[in-house]
Every structure is written in C-alpha cells, then in structure tokens.
Amino acid sequence: xxxxxxxxxxxxxxxxxxxxxxxxxxxxxxxxxxxxxxxxxxxxxxxxxxxxxxxxxxxxxxxxxxxxxxxxxxxxxxxxxxxxxxxxxxxxxxxxxxxxxxxxxxxxxxxxxxxxxxxxxxxxxxxxxxxxxxxxxxxxx
Amino acid sequence: xxxxxxxxxxxxxxxxxxxxxxxxxxxxxxxxxxxxxxxxxxxxxxxxxxxxxxxxxxxxxxxxxxxxxxxxxxxxxxxxxxxxxxxxxxxxxxxxxxxxxxxxxxxxxxxxxxxxxxxxxxxxxxxxxxxxxxxxxxxxxxxxxxxxxxxxxxxxxxxxxxxxxxxxxxxxxxxxxxxxxxxxxxxxxxxxxxxxxxxxxxxxxxxxxxxxxxxxxxxxxxxxxxxxxxxxxxxxxxxxxxxxxxxxxxxxxxxxxxxxxxxxxxxxxxxxxxxxxxxxxxxxxxxxxxxxxxxxxxxxxxxxxxxxxxxxxxxxxxxxxxxxxxxxxxxxxxxxxxxxxxxxxxxxxxxxxxxxx
Numbered sequence: 493x494x495x496x497x498x499x500x501x502x503x504x505x506x507x508x509x510x511x512x513x514x515x516x517x518x519x520x521x522x523x524x525x526x527x528x529x530x531x532x533x534x535x536x537x538x539x540x541x542x543x544x545x546x547x548x549x550x551x552x553x554x555x556x557x558x559x560x561x562x563x564x565x566x567x568x569x570x571x572x573x574x575x576x577x578x579x580x581x582x583x584x585x586x587x588x589x590x591x592x593x594x595x596x597x598x599x600x601x602x603x604x605x606x607x608x609x610x611x612x613x614x615x616x617x618x619x620x621x622x623x624x625x626x627x628x629x630x631x632x633x
Numbered sequence: 634x635x636x637x638x639x640x641x642x643x644x645x646x647x648x649x650x651x652x653x654x655x656x657x658x659x660x661x662x663x664x665x666x667x668x669x670x671x672x673x674x675x676x677x678x679x680x681x682x683x684x685x686x687x688x689x690x691x692x693x694x695x696x697x698x699x700x701x702x703x704x705x706x707x708x709x710x711x712x713x714x715x716x717x718x719x720x721x722x723x724x725x726x727x728x729x730x731x732x733x734x735x736x737x738x739x740x741x742x743x744x745x746x747x748x749x750x751x752x753x754x755x756x757x758x759x760x761x762x763x764x765x766x767x768x769x770x771x772x773x774x775x776x777x778x779x780x781x782x783x784x785x786x787x788x789x790x791x792x793x794x795x796x797x798x799x800x801x802x803x804x805x806x807x808x809x810x811x812x813x814x815x816x817x818x819x820x821x822x823x824x825x826x827x828x829x830x831x832x833x834x835x836x837x838x839x840x841x842x843x844x845x846x847x848x849x850x851x852x853x854x855x856x857x858x859x860x861x862x863x864x865x866x867x868x869x870x871x872x873x874x875x876x877x878x879x880x881x882x883x884x885x886x887x888x889x890x891x892x893x894x895x896x897x898x899x900x901x902x903x904x905x906x907x908x909x910x911x912x913x914x915x916x917x918x919x920x921x922x923x924x925x926x927x928x929x930x931x932x933x934x935x936x937x938x939x940x941x942x943x944x945x946x947x948x949x950x951x952x953x954x955x956x957x958x959x960x961x962x963x964x965x966x967x968x969x970x971x972x973x974x975x976x977x978x979x980x981x982x983x984x985x986x987x988x989x990x
Contacts, residue, residue, distance in 0.1 A: 514667035530664070536667055543672045552680055553648065554648045590670065590672050
C-alpha cells in the first residue's frame with residue numbers, strides 16, 4: 493500500500509512514497525487476523541539492520557561475506573583495537589547491504605567483559621532521521 | 634497483479650537464477666515488498682527456497698548422471714553399471730619378477746645334507762630390493778622345492794611378487810541372506826587371491842569363476858567383485874550356479890597386499906631370511922620386476938565394459954579379440970588386432986600389445 497501525500501486544497505498528488513513491508517522474523521500470528529505479522533516502514537528497516545548485524549559470515553547460502561559476524565568476535569581479546577575493528581566492520585556491512593540507510597554510526601559499550609552492547613544510529617534515506625537499534629551479544633553460558 | 638506461475642523460468646537451476654526468479658515472482662504482489670533488500674526476512678526466505686531448490690536440482694542431476702555408464706562419475710556407480718554388463722574391473726596388480734636362487738655350502742653340522750623338504754622355499758619367503766633409493770619387499774607366492782647338486786641347492790625359477798602376504802578367515806552363516814565376505818585390506822591383487830573352504834574338517838580349494846557356462850551345481854567356485862567402498866568381496870554359489878557352502882564352514886583367503894609404489898624395473902634382490910638356517914645365496918634375475926598397476930581407472934572401465942559386452946565372451950570378430958586381450962592384459966596401453974585375411978597366412982588372428990611399462 494502506498495502512502496500518498498496530498499495537498500489538501502486542490503487535492504493534487506505531488507509525491508508518493510513506497511511503504512516497506514517485510515515479514516516479522518519471529519513469525520508471530522496477528523492477534524486479530526491470525527495471519528503472520530508484518531513489519532512496515534521503519535520497523536522493517538530496523539529488523540533488516542539487526543538481521544544483517546547478527547548474521548555470521550558463511551551463514552547465508554552462496555553469500556559468504558554477508559553479515560556483521562559479531563559472534564565471531566565474542567572470544568577475541570578485549571582491547572580497544574579489537575573494538576574498533578568490530579565498529580568498522582559493522583558500519584561497512586550495514587552500508588554495503590542496507591541501501592535504505594545512511595549516516596551510520598556504531599557505538600560499542602563493553603562494560604561487562606562477557607558481553608557487548610551495540611547501539612547503531614542511522615538515518616533512513618528520504619525518511620525519518622536518526623533511527624536507533626540496540627542489542628547485546630553475550631555468551632549463552 | 635501476480636504473474637502467472639507459467640512465467641517462472643523453471644529451467645534455471647543455479648542459486649542466483651532461482652533467487653532472481655522468485656524475486657521476479659514476488660514483484661507481482663503488494664503484500665510484501667522488501668525482497669530486494671538482503672537484510673530483510675523475506676530475503677532470508679528467498680535464499681532458503683533458492684538454496685533448497687538448487688540442492689534438489691543438483692541432487693537430481695547427479696542421480697540422473699550416475700544412472701548411466703557414460704555419465705557416471707563416482708567410481709562405485711561406474712563399477713555397478715559395468716557389473717550390469719558382466720564386466721568386473723581389474724584390481725591392483727603387484728609387480729612381479731623371476732629369479733634363479735642357489736644356496737651354497739649347505740651342510741648340517743653332522744656332515745649330512747638336509748632333505749629337499751627341509752630346504753623348501755616356503756610361500757611368503759621374503760626378498761628385498763633397493764630401487765630408486767627405496768627398499769621394497771617381495772614375497773614368494775608358492776612353495777618351491779630345490780634341486781640338489783653337491784652342497785648347492787638350486788631353485789631354478791622362483792617367482793617373486795611385490796607386497797605383503799595377508800590372510801582373512803570367515804565363518805559361513807546360512808542365516809545371513811546373500812552373504813558376501815569383504816577382505817580386510819583394500820589394495821588386493823585379485824588375480825593372486827586364493828580361497829579355500831574347510832567344511833567338516835575337509836579343506837577344498839575354490840577357484841574363481843570366469844565362465845558361467847562351465848559352472849555346475851557342485852563346482853567349487855567363488856565369485857568376486859569390488860564393493861561400494863572399493864574393497865574386494867567374495868561370494869559363493871547357491872547350489873545351482875556353483876557349490877553352496879554349509880553353515881559353519883570356515884573360509885580362508887590368502888592374498889597379496891599391493892604396495893603403494895610399484896618397483897617395476899627392480900633387478901637386484903637379496904633374501905631377507907634364511908632357508909633352514911642357510912643363507913649363502915647366489916641370485917640370478919631371469920626377469921626383472923614388471924607388471925605393477927593400480928586398479929582399473931573409471932575411464933578404462935567405461936571403455937572396456939562396452940567392448941566386453943559387445944563381444945559376449947566370443948572370439949569371432951576383431952573387436953572380440955581386442956576385448957579379450959584387454960581383459961587378460963588390463964595394463965596394456967594399446968591393443969591392435971588384425972584378421973588372417975589381411976595377412977599372408979589366412980585363418981590366423983594376430984594381436985599386438987603396447988605395454989604401459
């Protein structure tokens with residue numbers, strides 16, 4: 493469904509914007525329709541950014557370089573050099589695989605030695621500015 | 634508006650083409666639109682579907698190819714297709730040489746001479762040779778009796794084969810359907826395989842069946858083939874085509890394990906052990922080592938199996954002779970055959986071999 497911006501006075505269409513629509517990765521049923529829930533617009537982009545970051549290299553078939561592969565870094569040494577490396581990798585990955593965003597900024601917080609808090613700021617091109625994705629990667633046990 | 638399923642190109646079977654086709658199909662609907670962005674959940678699903686279809690297509694392609702002798706690539710399938718045509722591929726062959734052995738100054742401490750049976754050169758007696766800087770072991774495949782002249786015992790023609798003697802024993806169980814006995818070593822010279830069966834205390838030597846038309850219900854024959862893992866397996870008759878074994882019969886197989894490197898060309902041999910304690914030997918090489926070969930290659934199987942099937946074990950046409958000669962000499966590089974009508978001696982068929990050594 494397209495969102496239409498109209499000038500109210502003379503009802504003339506001056507621009508149209510395609511709405512992004514994607515499936516929710518968790519495949520939850522919609523409480524009313526019972527259908528699979530759908531992520532739209534900013535939520536769809538946010539889910540996409542998160543998917544990219546959390547995908548490991550060689551995880552996607554025939555696309556060995558796809559993904560941020562942050563889990564690979566979990567057992568690396570906790571040094572500022574390594575953190576910069578993760579930071580750069582995530583930024584480059586998002587810019588390469590998500591053409592809908594720009595001005596990507598990655599912030600890493602390493603308060604606990606067993607986990608890594610990742611915050612990603614980005615702007616959606618021709619859309620809402622300064623979006624943010626937060627998540628934590630940690631060992632399971 | 635969704636495109637018709639008939640517009641999906643079903644002949645593209647590589648991953649990228651399948652994924653592109655799925656995305657093209659998705660362009661025809663309005664519900665989900667993020668299929669072009671690699672990070673989207675829809676792209677994950679598209680990739681999974683494309684991967685699944687691609688793997689299915691590859692498997693189907695391979696299965697189809699492996700069904701036919703011409704296109705099969707996996708050795709076990711080539712061997713199986715050749716078996717349908719009655720062709721058994723040649724196994725590894727050990728290099729063999731012939732020597733004349735003389736043991737001098739043989740005399741017991743009491744001044745008597747040992748008997749011939751005491752001076753037998755037993756099967757498995759070991760010789761060694763150094764060739765191209767490496768040492769190789771050769772063994773005697775059969776027990777040989779000497780001739781005595783003075784204090785010298787002479788073994789006029791001693792065949793030596795390169796490799797190691799090995800033996801496997803099996804117990805026949807008639808409760809096992811379609812029993813086959815797999816030798817425990819992979820590199821076996823099948824032409825030197827010896828099989829004997831001990832039934833109720835009586836040992837019988839079984840021979841390899843090469844011509845089914847001669848096999849009777851009581852023929853002591855065994856059959857052999859290469860199994861899926863590349864090992865040699867033997868099996869016996871069912872009481873109609875060859876003698877059937879009884880429950881509890883003990884099957885003994887002895888064979889030569891072929892070395893990885895063939896010492897073809899070796900001509901200086903020394904005896905490793907003594908014979909009855911005597912080791913003053915003089916060895917004269919009658920024929921230097923030759924004939925070592927790997928098991929028949931896939932290409933060779935494909936080539937020979939069809940020729941073998943065409944000849945049907947006959948010797949009538951030129952191709953029949955060609956097939957039979959290559960069956961007897963599997964290591965020949967080239968075989969030329971021409972009929973008597975082309976020579977000055979009618980009724981003779983001539984064969985010429987080009988060895989690969």
